[in-house]
Amino acid sequence: MDSVQELEEIRSRVLGEKPGRILISMGTCGLAAGANSTLEASRDELAKRKLTGWDIVQTGCLGLCDREPLLVVEKPGEARVVYYGVNDDRARQIIANHLVNNYIVGEWVLPSDEGTQTS
């Protein structure tokens, strides 16, 4: 690479507009909890519903290894939502409900006070 400009071009290209992204935590903990089948199901469901613009990003561990597999839905301009314990069935339902119908499946959303306790 010859210059910083090249880096800048890549950065702005990657950050460009998209309908949204699904992030699946696929560290060792996620894989052990079955993130691979979550990924497969998500891909399959997106294809089945012809949701072509969506990216599935395989990420590393978010730190909440206890609640894996974790799946994050990002829609531009909307709240980032973290789902926990996402098996393949949940993944399909999240795609149908959240991505397609904008209906957030509250039952599987990580509560905001998750992992906290007042001593």
Added chain:
Amino acid sequence: MPQYRHHILVCQGTGCLSSGSTGVLNSLTSEVRSQGLKQQVRVVKSGCFGFCMQGPVMIVYPEGVFYTQVQPDDVPEIVSSHLKQGKVVERLLFKDPETHKPVQEFDDILFFKRQKRLVLKNCGAINPENIEEYIAQDGYFALAKAVTEMTPEQVIEEVKKSGLRGRGGGGFPTGRKWEFAKGAEGEPKYVICNADEGDPGAFMDRSILEGDPHAVLEAMCIAGYAIGSHQGYVYVRAEYPVAVSRLEIAISQAREKGLLGERLFGTDFFFDIDIRLGAGAFVCGEETSLIRSIQGLRGEPRPRPPFPAKEGLWGRPTLINNVETLANIPQIIRHDGDWFASIGTERSKGTKVFALAGKIHNTGLIEVPMGTSLREVIYNLGGGIPKGKKFKAAQTGGPSGGCLTEEHLDIALEYDSLLAVGSMMGSGGMIIMDEDSCMVDVARFYLEFTRDESCGKCTPCRIGTKRMLEILTRITEGKGTEKDLNDLENLAQVVRENSLCGLGVSAPNPVLSTLRYFRQEYEAHIHDKYCPAGVCQKLLAYEIDPERCKACGLCRRECPTGAIKGAPKQPHHIEAEACAKCGVCLSKCPFKAISRGPGSRRPEPGLPAEVAAGGDEARVHPDSGSSLVH
């Protein structure tokens, strides 16, 4: 048969009919025809969806979009926007009054909100197998800044200013290490990333390599530029297959993009990185052993000095940094040293990643500023102890560290304060123990680990750890004596003072710190043959509940030592002296009449009652050893 692009199901159930779905259906059919989509869209009348209160409803396939409260006036928009342009008509989607609005946004989740994620910034946020995602998060801009705008001296100056200290356990100032390596004479020089994470319960290095490998590669390049090296090695254990494969992908992508290799950013600087796999020996996390292992030799330490910065890999000056240490570097360069130094405490700067394991609600990884209290980590981030149990101790620093007890809950987690109470930061593994954990057993577990992992080169460590383990095992089996405690303490001192490397020097720490804070538990094992937590197998007592016992005789027949006595129609009982604690009776009893517990204190003959007692009275069994209950 025509291939339809969309199927639309319009509910014609009674509920929707009464809210006007006939009008919607008619309007849809005519709109599809008039907009010329008759060949592509099929409108279907369907039965009830069961969502009558939101009617009229319709569902559009293949996507599965579910529109509610659709009026005939909405239909043209659905056809022109959704069916023609693929744009969902958002306003007609169902809104759940409960879950939809104040949703638990990622950044509002307290688990994340209470952290300060610098090192873990990208973990879980980018695809580690795609270098462009790392670049989009300002990746490799620090390297660009370093090689094009800064001199090596300035880079080292920023790292020194940041106050960053080694995250692998020792806490040596990183900037000074870099300075030594730069000042050392000899060519070529090497940069090594120590990813031989071996503490039981610690997995932050693995997570960083798996989730953000480029941060480590970028940091190694910067380090290479600063000290004048052109070759780096990542020494990673083969037991981390996911980390290894993501590192391999990362290195090849960086080479492809020209971020590793010749003429980086149009300068004369060049740098490349290779992976060296370790077989997972704990001692290879020690830098001199690690270097020997890379050279293809047996992983054994050698005396220092000379330090690797002077004589390292193949006798050349070598800089060794831990994964987490390196992962801090790009951000320090991108911002500056002062920014980093503004986080943390006076002598421990920045953040620390802790791996929470054991008896804690959220096993996982968290990152907090240095100086955060143990209480905050365990209760506010870790979610406290499951099942309402009581916190007993936290082991920090793995087998090289010590335990923190309830009285230390408000201690600030930083290098020096932990050393002061007999523990250490270590790599950041934190194993939480509750009231059901036996501290003697914990010490025995860690000693077993260091005994197994001792390389055997020096005698104090090889034999000392073995003898200490023997004593501890004896105590947990109820065969310990008062002399054992003294021997244990003496031996611990000898091993600590005379071992060759950090493994042996720190191996006695778990024993010394549990002895310091939980001596009464050791004494209960020795004097009373009693394990207060009910963990040590050989000290457990089996009892038959006479209320539940149906005198079936099954346990009596199965007991290999004939310790169970009883007659037909009479509740059976176990004779403690004959019982071998094998647990067969427990597994055989069909009525769940047999229980296992810590049993009662059994004093050594001739020992005064006051000495033998002490500790948890509530656990003293009511009908035996009654003389001990004061």
